[in-house]
Amino acid sequence: MFPSNPKIPPSEGCCAVIQNANVPCLCSKVTKETEKLVCMEKIVYVADYCKKPFQHGFQCGSYKVPAK
Template structure:
């Protein structure tokens, strides 16, 4: 299965990501949401916006 291209998030998107409560978001991540969200792209946004997940942090089932 091919992965869709990743687009750089906007400044507004990064501003929201910087304020996000990541542990809360990850705690609310269900299998149903994982079918909709692309966790690879979530990780890309996290890194691009300079608020990456800590090394070894688990968010989702992968």
């Protein structure tokens, strides 16, 4: 959800789901409508926190992952 801050560490259960997710497939399904409801910056944060980070420049919907 918006705004992009604060970023709250996800639960172990959330991380377990992220670890098993097919991220490229999910990202290919992200639409502009989805991006109005879901904060892509937080998605990148959660993936990074759960040790399944996005690569710099990876595109998820229209969001391009910035360099750290």
